[in-house]
Amino acid sequence: MTATTHWTLARRAERMNPSVIREILKVTEKPGIISFAGGLPSPQTFPVSAFAEACAEVLENDGRAALQYAASEGHAQLREWVARQLPWKVDPAQVLITTGSQQGLDLVAKVLIDTGSRVLVETPTYLGALQAFTPMEPRFVGVASDAEGIDVDDLRRQAPGARFLYALPNFQNPTGRTMSEARRAALVQAAAEAGLPIVEDNPYGDLWFDAPPPAPLTARNPDGGLYLGSFSKILAPGLRLGFLVAPAALYPKLLQAKQAADLHSPSFNQRLVSAVLKDGFLERHVPTIRALYASQCRAMLAALEREMAGLGVQWNAPDGGMFLWARLPEGMDATALLPHAVERGVAFVPGAPFFTDAPDTRSLRLSFVTATVEQIDRGIAALAQTVREHLPTPVPA
Amino acid sequence: MTATTHWTLARRAERMNPSVIREILKVTEKPGIISFAGGLPSPQTFPVSAFAEACAEVLENDGRAALQYAASEGHAQLREWVARQLPWKVDPAQVLITTGSQQGLDLVAKVLIDTGSRVLVETPTYLGALQAFTPMEPRFVGVASDAEGIDVDDLRRQAPGARFLYALPNFQNPTGRTMSEARRAALVQAAAEAGLPIVEDNPYGDLWFDAPPPAPLTARNPDGGLYLGSFSKILAPGLRLGFLVAPAALYPKLLQAKQAADLHSPSFNQRLVSAVLKDGFLERHVPTIRALYASQCRAMLAALEREMAGLGVQWNAPDGGMFLWARLPEGMDATALLPHAVERGVAFVPGAPFFTDAPDTRSLRLSFVTATVEQIDRGIAALAQTVREHLPTPVPA
Structure with a gap:
């Protein structure tokens, strides 16, 4: 065929964008990385x-x-x-x-x-x-x-x-x-x-x-x-x-x-x-998911207390679910920090894409359900080290 | 709550309509009816x-x-x-x-x-x-x-x-x-x-x-x-x-x-x-579907030849697939005929909804894959009888 076909996109298609998170996840798909980024339920919980x-x-x-x-x-x-x-x-x-x-x-x-x-x-x-x-x-x-x-x-x-x-x-x-x-x-x-x-x-x-x-x-x-x-x-x-x-x-x-x-x-x-x-399968099954995620959440909170001490990082303590929300000290940007964290072997999702306007660029989302407790400990330590290295006013290690 | 919530529909929602065919299929959901209406593959062919x-x-x-x-x-x-x-x-x-x-x-x-x-x-x-x-x-x-x-x-x-x-x-x-x-x-x-x-x-x-x-x-x-x-x-x-x-x-x-x-x-x-x-599962499996549908199509064509003789009904002979297309004699309307056919125990889909403008109201779609050969014979006979009873100029039986 000699002629060129004209594919005209609908106006709405111009508004569509690749998922920011999926793009971020690609960056974090490095062997051995500890990921707090994805929203994947723990496959351990699937009733195969x-x-x-x-x-x-x-x-x-x-x-x-x-x-x-x-x-x-x-x-x-x-x-x-x-x-x-x-x-x-x-x-x-x-x-x-x-x-x-x-x-x-x-x-x-x-x-x-x-x-x-x-x-x-x-x-x-x-x-x-x-x-x-x-x-x-x-x-x-x-x-x-x-x-x-x-x-x-x-x-x-x-x-x-x-x-x-x-x-x-x-x-x-x-x-x-x-x-x-x-x-x-x-x-x-x-x-x-x-x-x-x-x-x-x-x-x-x-x-x-x-x-x-x-x-x-x-x-x-x-x-x-x-x-x-x-x-x-x-x-x-x-x-x-x-x-x-x-x-x-x-x-x-x-x-x-x-x-x-x-x-x-x-x-x-x-x-x-x-x-x-x-x-009543769920009456037996769901409590096992709750217990697992609760223990992983507790591990992450304990690791944050331990590793982030003195860094000025804040976080919440969820009553359930899969995520917690953290905030870097003033002057830091979570999107800018991510590549450095990935270099240190840990990934998270910056909070900015979740805002429809005026993003809180210091915020970030941490999933506590995909990584094991041992990985959570190592991953939060690596994240704390990354923060420490990029503090606007350096804090002694 | 005392107030009423205002659900405002999008303009496009006003254009959405229930599937005409699904509405027709509801009419035809009568026990014992022989249906040439649906587009369901024969469940016999599913490789359970x-x-x-x-x-x-x-x-x-x-x-x-x-x-x-x-x-x-x-x-x-x-x-x-x-x-x-x-x-x-x-x-x-x-x-x-x-x-x-x-x-x-x-x-x-x-x-x-x-x-x-x-x-x-x-x-x-x-x-x-x-x-x-x-x-x-x-x-x-x-x-x-x-x-x-x-x-x-x-x-x-x-x-x-x-x-x-x-x-x-x-x-x-x-x-x-x-x-x-x-x-x-x-x-x-x-x-x-x-x-x-x-x-x-x-x-x-x-x-x-x-x-x-x-x-x-x-x-x-x-x-x-x-x-x-x-x-x-x-x-x-x-x-x-x-x-x-x-x-x-x-x-x-x-x-x-x-x-x-x-x-x-x-x-x-x-x-x-x-x-x-x-x-290569399909290389063994698909030929069995082809053979089944071909035999059912042949049965429907033979039944149409036999039962519709002299009624002025026309139809095509497909080279594959699941459907054939028929046309009632001048002066007849497939949508008007359907309830009478259902009364006689047979269902089809009128052709009109498939046209975006100027529908051919005499046309109808017959699926040959859901009914058995024996049902096809009885169903086409019932359909021919229904046509005969509603011909604009009666034809001697």
């Missing part, structure tokens, strides 16, 4: 033998149905399970099974965001949500947030005309923080008064250490919330299964968007998960 | 025991990796397999694994369609593609088509300013028709001269009866084509796995859209399919 049994059972009993096309809404048994285990009255007809909760975010974007729509997010917020929403060309508005979560006064100011608030109240990604009971009550009240819908994302809620987090926002005003959940952190992410719970008025459009997106989530995987969930 | 072996093998050897998050591009081994088996030079780096080929259509829409973009489609065309493209608000333009496929002169007229042509050259859904070699050559030449990209969808190409179809359009001008394939018809749809092959310049944006849509397709399923494909 339960899945092996479920595969055999599903293929033996329902093989042909499990391998056939299926309803876009999801497998009936799984939808019922989701409805049953949520702590407010949910009709299985409100449950839509999604291809990971990332797809839930994509469907929300398609159904609720027009070009220029104001979408309120926490400061900072989950990068994957920004990525899922961006193609629909919203205008992101960061709502002021502190260690207890969203600042309700700022929310009231920003609410008029916004399409929705996106919030991750439990063990948030990236900060690990949890919204307090008082803050939840005030937030839901303020949102309801302003007529502002809440899109609540809860992938980590089951991963608490000492006590469960307060009730979800959606439980307090079900018609005002769209709730997203995931099987990735309590079973395994490689099956790509999540769910959303939508008010009845919104469900049909989300379902149509789902049909258009991938017809349905894998029916085989849905039946597998249904089979694994039987007989 | 091969999947059972693959599950055991993958979980035994790579269980934790298979259940973990994975690369958005897809499993390396599967991408290599796809590249290797395509009949033109494809770099595995051009292959993106998708959650069914339906997701490929969704990604194409996001990356290539702006509001009002002209998108050229065959007359008639695959409804699932219209559904996937519609949320991005294109303007569909039906290109005149005949039994050999797209009318190249009409394509030349319509090409200027169009974003792309969507084409399904092999055993098309809904018509079952296959684009001839001469037509393919002329079409690709005309598209290249006009600089018009082609999005080529080929889910059925392996399901030929007597001889393989001519080479894909993309094989003739790889930089001018984006090719979509699927594992749904040659292995099983319940795993939701397909792929796309994109020119290098376009790949990064499709990958970013994929990341935002569901991070990656299920890594477990990708490894399963990789394991099943080993050792």
